[in-house]
Amino acid sequence: MRIRPLTVDGLTALAPTTVACLLGAEAARQGWPPLDAFAWTLVALTNLPLALRGLAPLTVFVVVHLSWTVYVTLGYWPVVNSPAAMVALYTVAATRSNRVTAVCAALMGGVWIYAGAISHSDSMASVVGQAIGYPLVLWRFGYVARRTAELTVRLRAEQAERARREVAEERVRIARELHDVVAHHMAVINVQAGLARFVFDSDGRTAREALSTIADAGGEALAELRRMLGLLRADGVDGTDGAGEHGAATEPTPGLDRLEEMVERVRAGGVPVDLRVHGEPRPLSPGVQLCVYRVVQEALTNVLKHAPGAAAAVELVYRAGEMTVSVTDDGHLEERGRGMDPDRMPAPGGHGLIGVRERAKLYGGTIVVGPRREGGFGVHLTLPTSEQAARRGDTVTG
Incomplete structure (x- = not known):
């Protein structure tokens, strides 16, 4: 009390x-x-x-x-x-x-x-000494108490400000993660819904396949959202200790083992995607794998949204101490050779671009995002795969 x-x-x-x-x-x-x-x-x-x-x-x-x-x-x-x-x-x-x-x-x-x-x-000499000494001692004690109180107030203000910054950073991280989770699946669902509506009366099989893809994309989006909620509950505040809804275990963090699954989903959305891996694959930290997964996901989502009919290529290259990831497309078929779609230019405030930049920065990587000379759009990510290399810096360009 x-x-x-x-x-x-x-x-x-x-x-x-x-x-x-x-x-x-x-x-x-x-x-x-x-x-x-x-x-x-x-x-x-x-x-x-x-x-x-x-x-x-x-x-x-x-x-x-x-x-x-x-x-x-x-x-x-x-x-x-x-x-x-x-x-x-x-x-x-x-x-x-x-x-x-x-x-x-x-x-x-x-x-x-x-x-x-x-x-x-x-003994006036003693009285004068007391009249000088006592006030000085009390002044000193009071000054120390005042400075201590001021420093305490300042420390509390700094702690409160630090807590506000951490909350803001956490909100940005959650917003970025939500964008990555929802935008990709909604793009697939949107394309497949349009296809199903177009062929519903003329091609029942294609319509059923489109609806199946919609169901799969929606189910995976829900699973990833549950995984995020599980991570937010990981402190056990709600008594689940990281368990998902109804006590189910949370889904594992997406990694490189799920790249093929994502690529197939994009192919089902009408975008031909060529996935190539060069070099000897090796174990990577979950954070690095999630970074690669989200960058590829964001790039392919942009192809779905902004370049329907274009062909895309995803290339992973393992090198000594680092790996590179490239996602390129050849742009709108009708726009080949005549420049870049203005809607696809990287906007400084876009959540997707901010997300991939921040992910690259977090793991000491570099990322280049922009139009290609030969047409289309490209995202090129380089990530260090060793702790020593990760300390080199966090340069981000684009």
């Missing part, structure tokens, strides 16, 4: 008040006039305002020292209320600027010296 600051200040005020009561009872035995009703009233006016020190430090400081000065002027033992004056000065030092604290410290020192002078103390 969190204690309110006003309650803390009230409890803090009890300490100097208790000390003042004990010292006041001893005043007569110390050779000072015993405290009468008016003197006890001044003791209360000097100590009890400390309960409000957090709300109005300067006001409390002034009230405390005015009451203390009146108390001293009437000839009572000055030491009785000195703890309250110290607490008041410390509070100012812990909450106000050095300039304000300096004025208050000088005021407290002045009252201290005044008390020594009016009581005709035999």
Whole structure:
């Protein structure tokens, strides 16, 4: 249970008040006039305002020292209320600027010296030393407390800002992943739905194959979305501990072993795709495999959406310490030799282009995206396949 600051200040005020009561009872035995009703009233006016020190430090400081000065002027033992004056000065030092604290410290020192002078103390040198030393020590303690509080506030603000950035980055990552998952399958579904509608009355077999492809693409999209939800639940907050819907295990992260399946789906969408692999395939980390899969998926999705009738080629080349991935197409058949479709130019704000760039950057790769001289469009990705090579940098061009 969190204690309110006003309650803390009230409890803090009890300490100097208790000390003042004990010292006041001893005043007569110390050779000072015993405290009468008016003197006890001044003791209360000097100590009890400390309960409000957090709300109005300067006001409390002034009230405390005015009451203390009146108390001293009437000839009572000055030491009785000195703890309250110290607490008041410390509070100012812990909450106000050095300039304000300096004025208050000088005021407290002045009252201290005044008390020594009016009581005709035999050790004024000691009184002056105390009048200088105590305020300086309290000023220092208060300053340290104030700096600590300021640093704590700043640290919390930085932590909150860092948390906001991490949330924003996570949202971007999820948005990119959702784009990669949904855009590809929706492109296939859109093409196949158009085909099924076109041949529904004239070619039932083709229509059924198109509908089957739609069902497969929709099922795979749902499976990948469930996998993403499973990853988001991987911390076990919902009690599934990474399990999918209805307790089912999540689908594995797409990798190179599913490239052929994706290519077949694109072929079913009406785009001839040639998949070629050169070099000796070797095990790659799941992250690198997912990066390759998503880049190829995004490139083929763009072919489906922007270059119907074009032929595409996917080429994977394994080299020492790296692998390259190229996805190219020959553009619209009717546009061969006459330039690039403006709709297919890489837009700086496009989610797909941002996604492939960020994926390449994440794994220390390079990516070139743009039109080809011989016509069509190309995506060329190079990824380091060793930890040492991955540290070379994260250059991205396009």
